[in-house]
Amino acid sequence: MTQLLTIGKALNLGLRRAMEDDAKVVLMGEDIGRLGGVFRITDGLQKDFGEDRVVDTPLAEAGILGTAVGLAMRGYRPVCEIQFDGFVFPAYNQIVTQVAKIHARSRGRLAMPIVIRIPFGGGIGAVEHHSESPEAYFAHTPGLKVVAVSNPVDAYWGIQQAIAHPDPVVFLEPKRRYWDKGEVDTDATPDPLLAARVVRAGDDVTVLAYGPMVKTALQAAEAAAEEGRSLEVVDLRAISPLDLDPVVESVRRTGRCVVVHEAPVTLGLGAEIAARITESCFHSLEAPVLRVGGYDTPYPPSKLEEEYLPDLDRVLDAVDRAMEF
Amino acid sequence: MTQLLTIGKALNLGLRRAMEDDAKVVLMGEDIGRLGGVFRITDGLQKDFGEDRVVDTPLAEAGILGTAVGLAMRGYRPVCEIQFDGFVFPAYNQIVTQVAKIHARSRGRLAMPIVIRIPFGGGIGAVEHHSESPEAYFAHTPGLKVVAVSNPVDAYWGIQQAIAHPDPVVFLEPKRRYWDKGEVDTDATPDPLLAARVVRAGDDVTVLAYGPMVKTALQAAEAAAEEGRSLEVVDLRAISPLDLDPVVESVRRTGRCVVVHEAPVTLGLGAEIAARITESCFHSLEAPVLRVGGYDTPYPPSKLEEEYLPDLDRVLDAVDRAMEF
Amino acid sequence: MRELASRPLSAAVSGMTTEVVDPVPGAGAPHLPRQTGLVQLLTPEGERVEHPDYAIDVTAEELRDLYRDLVLVRRWDVEATALQRQGELGIWASLLGQEAAQVGAGRALRPDDTAFPTYREHGVAWTRGVDPLHVISLFRGVDNGGWDPVATGFNLYTVVIGAQCLHATGYAMGLQRDGAESAALAFLGDGATSQGEVNEAMIWAASFSAPVVFFCQNNQYAISVPLERQSRVPLYQRAAGFGFPGVRVDGNDVLAVLAVTRAALAAAREGQGPTFIEAFTYRMGAHTTSDDPTRYRLASELEEWKLRDPIARVKAYLSRTGTADADFFADVEARADELAAHIRRGTTEMPDPPGTAMFDRVYAEQTPHLAAQQAQFEAYQAGFEGSHR
Amino acid sequence: MRELASRPLSAAVSGMTTEVVDPVPGAGAPHLPRQTGLVQLLTPEGERVEHPDYAIDVTAEELRDLYRDLVLVRRWDVEATALQRQGELGIWASLLGQEAAQVGAGRALRPDDTAFPTYREHGVAWTRGVDPLHVISLFRGVDNGGWDPVATGFNLYTVVIGAQCLHATGYAMGLQRDGAESAALAFLGDGATSQGEVNEAMIWAASFSAPVVFFCQNNQYAISVPLERQSRVPLYQRAAGFGFPGVRVDGNDVLAVLAVTRAALAAAREGQGPTFIEAFTYRMGAHTTSDDPTRYRLASELEEWKLRDPIARVKAYLSRTGTADADFFADVEARADELAAHIRRGTTEMPDPPGTAMFDRVYAEQTPHLAAQQAQFEAYQAGFEGSHR
Numbered sequence A, B: 001m002t003q004l005l006t007i008g009k010a011l012n013l014g015l016r017r018a019m020e021d022d023a024k025v026v027l028m029g030e031d032i033g034r035l036g037g038v039f040r041i042t043d044g045l046q047k048d049f050g051e052d053r054v055v056d057t058p059l060a061e062a063g064i065l066g067t068a069v070g071l072a073m074r075g076y077r078p079v080c081e082i083q084f085d086g087f088v089f090p091a092y093n094q095i096v097t098q099v100a101k102i103h104a105r106s107r108g109r110l111a112m113p114i115v116i117r118i119p120f121g122g123g124i125g126a127v128e129h130h131s132e133s134p135e136a137y138f139a140h141t142p143g144l145k146v147v148a149v150s151n152p153v154d155a156y157w158g159i160q161q162a163i164a165h166p167d168p169v170v171f172l173e174p175k176r177r178y179w180d181k182g183e184v185d186t187d188a189t190p191d192p193l194l195a196a197r198v199v200r201a202g203d204d205v206t207v208l209a210y211g212p213m214v215k216t217a218l219q220a221a222e223a224a225a226e227e228g229r230s231l232e233v234v235d236l237r238a239i240s241p242l243d244l245d246p247v248v249e250s251v252r253r254t255g256r257c258v259v260v261h262e263a264p265v266t267l268g269l270g271a272e273i274a275a276r277i278t279e280s281c282f283h284s285l286e287a288p289v290l291r292v293g294g295y296d297t298p299y300p301p302s303k304l305e306e307e308y309l310p311d312l313d314r315v316l317d318a319v320d321r322a323m324e325f
Numbered sequence C, D: 001m002r003e004l005a006s007r008p009l010s011a012a013v014s015g016m017t018t019e020v021v022d023p024v025p026g027a028g029a030p031h032l033p034r035q036t037g038l039v040q041l042l043t044p045e046g047e048r049v050e051h052p053d054y055a056i057d058v059t060a061e062e063l064r065d066l067y068r069d070l071v072l073v074r075r076w077d078v079e080a081t082a083l084q085r086q087g088e089l090g091i092w093a094s095l096l097g098q099e100a101a102q103v104g105a106g107r108a109l110r111p112d113d114t115a116f117p118t119y120r121e122h123g124v125a126w127t128r129g130v131d132p133l134h135v136i137s138l139f140r141g142v143d144n145g146g147w148d149p150v151a152t153g154f155n156l157y158t159v160v161i162g163a164q165c166l167h168a169t170g171y172a173m174g175l176q177r178d179g180a181e182s183a184a185l186a187f188l189g190d191g192a193t194s195q196g197e198v199n200e201a202m203i204w205a206a207s208f209s210a211p212v213v214f215f216c217q218n219n220q221y222a223i224s225v226p227l228e229r230q231s232r233v234p235l236y237q238r239a240a241g242f243g244f245p246g247v248r249v250d251g252n253d254v255l256a257v258l259a260v261t262r263a264a265l266a267a268a269r270e271g272q273g274p275t276f277i278e279a280f281t282y283r284m285g286a287h288t289t290s291d292d293p294t295r296y297r298l299a300s301e302l303e304e305w306k307l308r309d310p311i312a313r314v315k316a317y318l319s320r321t322g323t324a325d326a327d328f329f330a331d332v333e334a335r336a337d338e339l340a341a342h343i344r345r346g347t348t349e350m351p352d353p354p355g356t357a358m359f360d361r362v363y364a365e366q367t368p369h370l371a372a373q374q375a376q377f378e379a380y381q382a383g384f385e386g387s388h389r
């Protein structure tokens, strides 16, 4: 069956289906129950599944992740909502020293099928700490998996796949795209969770993006096409581990690559991708891999976020620079 | 006056001198007072400066950093010791959301001259969480500065410079080299805190390292020289912001670059450096920038750490690969 | 579904047996006298009542000043909410219903004390002389903290729940080292009491006997989550477990809040260590303008709390006792209108910051790396000169 | 310099007025009866005393078993310390002096309960049937947790202070959802009580009435830092602030610990929610083999505590009452020798793990990325085949 869904609603339906499929799935988070979450992603779920499966937690992110570890040890599959990206840090110790390491520490005896849902990124005119892009902090941490969705189809399937996945998954939701709509076939066979996907074919430059920036990259490709320039756009989807096979294939063809993300450029995902792609495609590259990202400043007050965030023009600017190199 | 000092003792003397120079310097940490710290870096300081300036804190890293913020607001210069690298994460929220942002948040009205001392890295045969290399987590965070010392001279001067520095500094100490000795001229004029330094000149390959890996890189250069290969070794010293000018100069000459660190390769400092150097030296590079680092696994039990950590041979292996590219 | 209506609200405000919990003898600082009820000095009906331990002597003028504060602060809040609705602010966190808690606490401070607010303490900001437009500029997205925290003794807003409690404690440790006879006042919400860092702050404050007072506005909700999820026992009791006194005050009674906070601050300044104050109050509006409280609480709850309005009771008292006359009330209204106009005009005329502002002040001195990024940014922006951007 | 000698140690153990702190009526679970002193059932001199609330009925055989546990656990510890000195272990965290607290707590568990240890609970490991060599393999650096936490009901050691308290609480929330009549037992030290996460665990446990018992071994020190830095009031009082009972027990009295922990676990299983137990004890050795306690405490302190040795008092009781004879004691000694030999042989013969082990089990299924790294690693290692490596 095909439905026109926003990303937010697709997540809601995906969560619902995951909960129906597996009674061990427990949602935890601040305000996710009666309120349905500040973005309403869990709307109606507590009403239907009860307070034991959709848990309004105390206001403590370490508590959310730490008790999720214990629930996982008891055979549950906790799905933790972090209300905003900037509030994941109180839970950082549990995530980095426990969630990420327990499978290895126990030599595989203890599974950690925990999903950490984080609405991430900027562009919604919010106050401080509500627009962060913390993905690199997690991607640098062995033991975690990190994915970012960019559209309703991946939202619907991705959340279910993340929940069914045996390892801990940091699941990044592009909050400013929550209201973007798309057709979702709820009977289809989804793409694998951890695979990149070419979302637009092209020949001149390979543009990589994930989460909210996929739309931006596609807009840039559209605009470039009008000027006769052909961009290949790859939605990375998997941030850790990266799936660079289709990227390498693409860059070997185009010889040029631009990576786009909202996170600060320094040590953002673009750094890793540039290093890896340069190593894999050294003899094919006509230009260095160029990075378009947030500046190396704290996320600015919202009146400045349009200047801070990569947009279509900044992507095209990098494309120009890659072409001229 | 010149003295033969271990890195540990040089830090101890540097701290002492900083405390003598500025009555606002306050040391805080677990076991740093009467015990003098588990590595004795603060040995004797509480006895001489009293309990108000060398504070044995409750066992809570967020507390250490959070109260340090308050002390800084009151005009103090807190120097926080994190007992081991793996225990900085409970303080991560304070570091990333407060320490790093308050100067910008207050438009410069509130200074945050906080030093976060972290004995980091492996190689001491310790149990879990005592051998981590968390520098990339901090270097990806705008608002922080990050340095790593590799020798007694930089330890002695660097800790004083970091304390006198107006911004927050994550000060990484190479714990397995604490007992390495060197001559320190305590009357000399030190190099700037945030500058890279060429520690061995060479022509064939530029090898970059910081902290404990500088010694390893120098050993590799020594061994390579015997085989007639000339490595230029740069001690990066400043990890954030990076000082890449001397590196660019060097790589333009050698055409080859290898970066070494203990942290996992993925999104380690090598990623950023590879991306930046490739952009700056694209037309000079004979080979991609190669990275030698920890594997993308949790730090292993100590019986395996020799295999996990980059050593002379792994550096030489990368040098070979760079030469053969 | 949990029964909202069963919540014993009235009992909570009037009948509940609340006592200062004394720590064990010799430990901590049992400076606040034992009491036998929620501290209240002015009833919801505007009756002045006495409390054996919290006598307060306020002149007629002080009372009128407090009333004026309350009214102006509410007016500011109402105006800001309206401005948000009109698209002038990104968001607004209303203090509606919490005016007495904030004005009472703020007026208890001495000039050399320092307040560490959350994001809702506009009433305290007012008492510290912060220009409302500086607070509004944050919610408009112009900056992340527009006032001078040092000059005002009012620290910047802290959005990460609870982080400021450790800052206040550390600042208080600094006061100790300076031999200053001042105190730090940390604000927090009921929800914040669950954060590890907040509990660490109390542990540190106790351990170092730091001159800090924790002022918790228990407004019954953390966004949608009712107090019961955070604690099954009254919050003020938390303090005893850490070894210092906790006290519960009627947060809608400006006099009681003033008296209790003054006493706690005085004790802190005198070296008696921390106190935890639970100001029992109610968030009469939404959590923020983005929130819809009808999804999680019944309208009847709000109706009940309206009967305990923090401003009405002062007005009733002033009127009935003849402490203020019609002219006074008219004057206050006029000033409120002026303030509203000032806020409205100031907001709509507030200029956007220049794009380069984000590169400023990241560090004490701009790094070469950031200077290069700024130069790139400027060159890039210049490329659009004359175009639609 | 603070005066070490002035610490009222004896008062702490015998005379201190310690009570279960009742939370306010109706909230939490005041299931543990009120008492008027440190719970003790066996005095340091080996006298059996009664406690009105913690009667315990132990058979002669059970008593002898407990004694055997205590002796074997101590012998294990002594042997491991020796092995570390000889370079066979990287480090060892000695439990010397805490045997009764650990054996008492461990023996209070039912098979279907689960323990969440720190890094020092070798005595609890013993009661759960964990092979000492599996614990030793961690300190030798062979792995980070060598036993099966599910099969043994003994979770892996957790080195990050306090993190396991939240795990235990979450696990207990799972037990609730399963309708299991079992409980979780979280171990923590006195220092750990200052970590935010530990306090969050108590807040969660209270909020959800989770079947978890927090067992705090107050051994007076967090490495070098004495208890006073963490709390100015007795630790068991912390619980009341969160709304559940706290109780202090003589941690060197295996019977009292057994009785109190049994009661708390029973209450948890029956749905009465959490309890906090402070086992008042002393770390007779160094923090770990890397530590030098002479830098921060006086020898006389240790001498005082030796008089309260947890094993001596059981032996005195067994001997004096004729519950055990010379043969029994000889047999225990023989078993201890056997155990020591087993540990020594097993340790020195323990093989190193293969280098590839670090690529295993990072994820449930190895990722292509890690497989590639492992392949590189293997190829690289193969290059040294036959060489010195």
Ligand SMILES: Cc1ncc(C[n+]2csc(CCOP(=O)(O)OP(=O)(O)O)c2C)c(N)n1
Pocket (backbone or CB within 6 Å): A030, A059, A061, A083, A087, A090, C120, C159, C160, C161, C188, C189, C190, C191, C192, C193, C219, C221, C222, C223, C283, C287
């Ligand atoms: C660490 C953190 N987690 C989550 C949030 C999102 N958030 C903002 S306000 C709030 C509720 C706060 O409740 P309370 O402490 O009672 O204060 P109140 O808003 O009622 O004044 C939450 C969950 C946050 N700001 N910081």
Ligand SMILES: Cc1ncc(C[n+]2csc(CCOP(=O)(O)OP(=O)(O)O)c2C)c(N)n1
Pocket (backbone or CB within 6 Å): B030, B059, B061, B083, B087, B090, D120, D159, D160, D161, D188, D189, D190, D191, D192, D193, D219, D221, D222, D223, D283, D287
């Ligand atoms: C988060 C964290 N910070 C610091 C340490 C280093 N450390 C290891 S044990 C210890 C003291 C623990 O004291 P306590 O909780 O009393 O337990 P004990 O060792 O006395 O059994 C410290 C500071 C750690 N393991 N984890």
Ligand SMILES: [Mg+2]
Pocket (backbone or CB within 6 Å): C189, C190, C191, C217, C218, C219, C220, C221, C222, C223
């Ligand atoms: Mg609230």
Ligand SMILES: [Mg+2]
Pocket (backbone or CB within 6 Å): D189, D190, D191, D217, D218, D219, D220, D221, D222, D223
């Ligand atoms: Mg201890």
